[in-house]
Structure formats: C-alpha cells, structure tokens
Amino acid sequence: MTSPAPATTGLERPVIILGAERSGTTLLYSMLANHPDLYWLSRLDNRFPRATRSICLLRRLGALGVRPRPHGALTGTIARSAGFNPPSEGVSYWRLIFRWGDEDDYRVENDAFDETFLTSDLRDRIRSDLGLRMLLLRKSRLLLKQPGFALKIPFFSALFPDAVFVHSVRQPLTNLMSLIRAKQQSDVRFWGTKIPGWQEMVDAPAEVQAARQLAVVAKTIAADVQRLRLGETRYVQVRFEDLTTHPEAAVRAVLARCGLPVDEAAVARAALAPEPRTDQDQQDSTLSWPAEVHTIVRELQSAYGYADG
Secondary structure: OOOOOOOOOOOOOOOOEEEEOOOOOHHHHHHHHOOOOOEEHHHHHHHOOOHHHHHHHHHHHHHOOOOOOOOOOOOOOOOOOOOOEEEEHHHHHHHHHHHEEEEOEOOOOOOOOOHHOOOHHHHHEEEEEEHHHHHHHOEEEEEEEHHHHHOHHHHHHHHEEEEEEEEEEEOOOHHHHHHHHHHHOOOOOOOOOOOOHHHOOOOHHHHHHHHHHHHHHHHHHHHHHHHHHHHHHHHEEHHHHHHHHHHHHHHHHHHHHHHOOHHHHHHHHHHHHHOOOOOOHHHHHHOOOOOHHHHHHHHHHHHOOOOOO
C-alpha cells in the first residue's frame, strides 16, 4: 500500500455494490464501470495492489491509446469482465488491507465486519490510498464491488458516512442454482462469502451451503439498512433481470438514484455489454433438496417480491 497521503478529495458518496454471489453484482459492476466519472479497481490494480502510482500511470497511458470497449460480465465466468484492463473485485487489494489470509488459513472469523473493525489507522490508509488513485486518474466518484461487502455495510458506512449501497438481487431459485454450480466447480470446501458459522458448514451439501449463504446475506443487508437508517437516499435495489432485459433503463435508474449524471455513451456501452449465460439447470435436481433449502427459497422470493416458482 502507498504511504498515507492527504488525497481524500473525491471520496464523497462512493457507490458500493452489494449482493450474494451469482446475483448479478459483476454484471452491474461492469455496466457502471463504463461511466467516465467512476474510479474502480482494475485487473492491474488487483495484480499489483501496492503499486498505486505506477498502475494509475499505466491506466492513464493505456486509456489514451485504446479505443473504449464496453465492460460487461464475461459469459460463462465468475466475477470476470470484458474490456481493456477491466474492473476487478480487487481480492488481492482487500486481502492486503483486511489480512484475510487464504482458504487454509483464514485469519478473520468471518466476513461480517461492523464499525468496530474500522480503526483510525485503517480509515486513514484506505481513504488516502483510494483518494490518491482517484486523484491520479481524475475521477470524481468511487465504485467498489465484492459480494463479501454485503456483510460489511456498517464498516463501509463508518468509513464513508455518505456511501450509496446498490444491492443486486436475482430470482432466488435461479440465484441458488447458479451458486450451487459455482460451488461444485470450485476446489475449496466453502466457496463464497464466509457467513458466520461457515467453518461448521464445510462438509454440508452444496445446496445447503448456498441456501444458507443467500439467507444470511439477505437478512444481514435488510437488518443493516434498517439499523443504519440508509433509507432511499443511501440504499438502492436493482434486479438482475432488469439489467439483462432492459439494461439502458436499469442503468439510467441506478445512476440517477446514486446522484450520477446520466452519461449516454456509458449507458449505450452498458447495453452493448455481453450478456451472462442463461442458467439451464434441471429443475428435477430440486426434488432431492432438504426442506430447509425449499423454505429459504420461498422466504427469499417473498422478501424480494418474486412470484413463487
């Protein structure tokens, strides 16, 4: 990380994307990353998280010589976007900050961070580094995304008291099936957001792990939004289905709710972004699921206003 510097301008009203894995957070992040006012961590920033000034210089030079290509979620991938030096969740960057460790040596109990995790030193380091990056790239607003942030709303609200949280939601059954597939394709025992108690679930079936993750994420976001009184000015909900079927209208609505100017070129690029793969899971697989999983799906469908099915 760069040594603390008084570069904190431009950190007003950062936009922080929330949501469970496979709920459309990468698609939304990619779409918003097309906006010229927004700074986001790139693939280069994730590869070299300590090289703030050098990477920002490379990003500026690269932008001069490359015709803008639309950023969008890459079909058939997890958390990957298209475009030159595309947006990244910045796992390496945040691991450096939070000292997560790895799957075999996870150094924090779980991903739920409240305001007590924010020390004055950590506040200064994060704000100084991100402020410097924005200053070097001449960006006026900050855009951050990672599914684990859904359990860190109090932390980020303390770090950025005027942050706007944008919550991507998806039809719960489809979301669950996509998350199950991601878990089955992973080589770790508990893939995704480390919800409280995840250590005791490492041997549970993928559908149970996934359902509990979705339930905890949804309940945590709802509780934090209410406790922190984020209201309509600091909490925005967008549906994955709207992003895929009416991308221009959905992006315009999100930009307006976040207080960002509606840049028509950015909206057009977002609409041209590659659409994610349509899930084609066999519904028959649900017959073998435990009753707990079906109950969670029904509860989430009710909470988010989706019809049963």
